[in-house]
Each structure stands twice: as structure tokens, then as C-alpha cells.
Amino acid sequence: MSSTGPTIAQVGEFPLIASLVRDLPSSPAISVGPGDDGAVFLVDGSAVVSTDVLVEGVHFRRSWSEAEDVGRKSVAVNVADIEAMGAVPVALVVGLSAPGDLPASWARECMTGMREESALAGVSVVGGDTTGGPVVTISITVIGQTAGLAPVRRDGAVPGDVVAIRGRLGWAAAGLVVLGRGFRSPRAVVDAQRCPEVAYGAGRQAALAGAHAMIDLSDGLVADLGHIADASGFAIDIDTARLDVAEPIVTVGMATGLDPMLWVLGGGEDHALAATFAPGTVPDDWQVIGRVLDPQDAPEPTVLVDGQPWEHPGGWTHF
Ligand SMILES: Nc1ncnc2c1ncn2[C@@H]1O[C@H](COP(=O)(O)OP(=O)(O)O)[C@@H](O)[C@H]1O
Ligand SMILES: Cc1ncc(C[n+]2csc(CCOP(=O)(O)OP(=O)(O)O)c2C)c(N)n1
Numbered sequence: 427m428s429s430t431g432p433t434i435a436q437v438g439e440f441p442l443i444a445s446l447v448r449d450l451p452s453s454p455a456i457s458v459g460p461g462d463d464g465a466v467f468l469v470d471g472s473a474v475v476s477t478d479v480l481v482e483g484v485h486f487r488r489s490w491s492e493a494e495d496v497g498r499k500s501v502a503v504n505v506a507d508i509e510a511m512g513a514v515p516v517a518l519v520v521g522l523s524a525p526g527d528l529p530a531s532w533a534r535e536c537m538t539g540m541r542e543e544s545a546l547a548g549v550s551v552v553g554g555d556t557t558g559g560p561v562v563t564i565s566i567t568v569i570g571q572t573a574g575l576a577p578v579r580r581d582g583a584v585p586g587d588v589v590a591i592r593g594r595l596g597w598a599a600a601g602l603v604v605l606g607r608g609f610r611s612p613r614a615v616v617d618a619q620r621c622p623e624v625a626y627g628a629g630r631q632a633a634l635a636g637a638h639a640m641i642d643l644s645d646g647l648v649a650d651l652g653h654i655a656d657a658s659g660f661a662i663d664i665d666t667a668r669l670d671v672a673e674p675i676v677t678v679g680m681a682t683g684l685d686p687m688l689w690v691l692g693g694g695e696d697h698a699l700a701a702t703f704a705p706g707t708v709p710d711d712w713q714v715i716g717r718v719l720d721p722q723d724a725p726e727p728t729v730l731v732d733g734q735p736w737e738h739p740g741g742w743t744h745f
């Protein structure tokens with residue numbers, strides 16, 4: 427735990443920034459990294475940009491996660507959006523706000539986590555901004571490149587498509603319940619809440635396989651497939667018999683008396699990818715979990731679970 431040593435106020439803005447950006451890895455595409463008024467880098471094809479904000483108390487707690495976990499999570503959730511466009515992540519910029527009494531070691535360890543996850547994701551930190559603020563807030567903007575492929579949008583699903591996912595479901599939500607009750611195990615679900623395991627490269631794999639529509643699952647399977655259904659104008663049916671209910675979340679379900687299937691269908695923050703494909707084109711390692719319905723069978727663009735409307739709270743919303 428980073429609870430000792432000088433605070434960021436004691437270190438001061440510019441020495442803090444210098445310590446955060448020291449020795450950041452670069453890549454041949456990046457000609458100007460941190461330290462100037464802007465970063466300069468090449469992209470292959472159109473640029474794809476996405477941003478997500480993580481706020482202390484809303485997306486993480488410093489008492490639940492190490493600084494390194496928070497740094498890794500902030501990169502992972504952002505890169506997942508570039509993956510979900512079928513693009514290749516290239517660079518990211520980091521907005522960091524924090525109270526002056528934050529230990530400087532926390533900020534540095536958070537940056538270490540960002541560097542580690544960036545290395546996994548194949549992306550480089552090229553700049554950012556550091557300010558004071560009431561709680562730790564991390565706003566990352568990630569830039570990707572289309573590199574010869576059309577972006578895979580949310581609106582391309584057509585009747586007859588199969589729906590497939592790559593990644594885990596329900597783990598982070600089970601971890602949230604465990605942490606919320608003051609426990610730290612099962613470790614696997616707690617770790618999943620602290621930082622998702624994004625299948626880097628899987629979005630590109632789906633795009634190369636000709637995926638029709640894609641999204642990353644931040645708010646919950648039913649809720650996020652609902653965005654594909656709405657944008658595409660067709661209903662989606664999830665076949666629960668095809669969903670894995672993994673052993674650690676079964677354990678949490680038994681310990682809490684809660685139904686793990688509610689986390690699988692409704693829990694967010696695992697950032698699995700969900701995509702629709704023409705039958706027979708689903709890439710290796712993707713798991714078919716449902717299909718896009720014909721409007722004659724289901725006229726409204728909605729998400730059904732085993733052919734029925736889903737009667738539970740519809741995923742995470744902020745307000
Ligand atoms: N404050 C905002 N200003 C402009 N666009 C926004 C804002 N908030 C969200 N959006 C856009 O709305 C869409 C949905 O946002 P969100 O649900 O956060 O997507 P995701 O789950 O991919 O992060 C995205 O295209 C995002 O860029
Ligand atoms: C302290 C804490 N409380 C609650 C949650 C649960 N939670 C916060 S945000 C969120 C959903 C995803 O976040 P959002 O900002 O909506 O991401 P986006 O859809 O924009 O990618 C969930 C399940 C958490 N991770 N940590």
C-alpha cells in the first residue's frame with residue numbers, strides 16, 4: 427500500500443509529472459511523446475478515438491485496489507473500446523486529477539500499472555495532464571488506427587447472425603459484491619473487479635473475420651447487447667445454456683445467496699467483447715451465445731433471454 431512518503435502537494439506539479447513520464451516506452455510511430463505541448467504520431471488509416479473517465483468512489487476505491495490495479499484498469503477499459511471497433515490501439519493520453527494529500531508513491535504506482543497494461547495492449551502513453559481535484563479521477567483518451575479495415579460499428583447486426591463473446595462474464599460483478607461486503611476472496615473475482623482481463627487483439631481478430639457489429643461489455647451483457655439491438659434495429663436472443671457460470675462466481679453465489687446468472691447477464695466491468703457474425707464465420711476462441719432474430723419473429727429491437735424479456739435491472743447506469 428502506498429500510504430507513506432511525500433504527498434503530491436509536497437513533491438509539486440512539475441517534479442511529479444517528471445517522475446510520472448520518466449522512461450516511458452515509445453514506438454517508431456511516435457515522433458513526439460510527453461514533454462511538449464502536444465504529442466505527434468503516425469496512424470495507419472483513419473484514427474479511432476475513445477475516452478472513459480474513472481472516478482474514485484464510483485469506479486474504484488483506494489481501500490479496495492492497489493494504485494497499480496487502478497492504473498491498469500484505466501488503460502484496459504479504454505483500450506477495450508478501440509478493440510470493440512476492430513481497430514488497433516496506438517497511443518493514449520492520461521488526465522489525472524487528485525487531492526494534494528495523495529501520496530506521490532500512489533500516483534507513481536498508478537502510472538506503473540498504466541505502463542504495464544499499455545505494454546500488454548500494445549499501446550504507448552504519449553501525454554496527459556495533471557491537476558488538483560477533490561478525488562482521484564483518471565480520464566484516458568485512447569487513439570487507434572483502422573489499418574486497412576472498416577470500423578466495426580454497433581449498427582451492423584442482421585437477422586440470422588450469431589452472437590458470440592470473447593472474455594469472461596460476471597466475474598467483476600461478483601468481485602464487487604465480495605469487496606462491498608468487506609471480503610477479499612475468492613481472489614479471482616476480486617482481481618477481476620480490480621482490473622479486467624481484456625483479450626487484446628480479439629477485436630481485430632473479429633474484424634478480420636468480418637464481424638458485422640461489435641461492442642465491449644462495460645455495463646452488462648443484456649444492457650450492452652441492447653445497444654447493438656437498438657442501433658441495428660433487430661432483436662437478439664441470448665441462450666443461457668451456452669453461458670459459462672464459472673466456479674468462482676458460483677462460490678460467491680452460494681456464500682451470498684445471490685443468483686450468479688444475474689451477474690453473468692447483468693454485471694458489467696469484465697470488458698469481454700460481444701460481436702455478431704454470419705453463421706460459420708465465428709473466429710476461434712469466440713463463444714456463440716445467441717442469435718439475431720428475424721423481425722417477423724420479434725418486431726422490436728430488444729434483448730431476449732431464452733426467448734423471454736429479461737425482467738431484472740438492466741445493467742449499470744450512473745444516474
Ligand atoms: N459527455 C459526452 N460528450 C460527447 N459524447 C459522449 C459523452 N458521453 C458519452 N458520449 C458518447 O456516447 C456514446 C456512449 O457512451 P458510453 O455508454 O460511455 O460508451 P462506452 O460504453 O463505449 O464507453 C459513445 O459514443 C460516447 O463517445
Ligand atoms: C467503488 C465502486 N462502486 C461501484 C462500481 C461498479 N461500477 C462502477 S462503473 C460501472 C459500469 C462501467 O462504468 P462506465 O463508466 O459506465 O463505463 P462505460 O460504459 O462508459 O465504458 C460499474 C459496474 C465499482 N467498480 N466501484
Ligand SMILES: [Mg+2]
Pocket residue numbers: 477478
Ligand atoms: Mg464510456
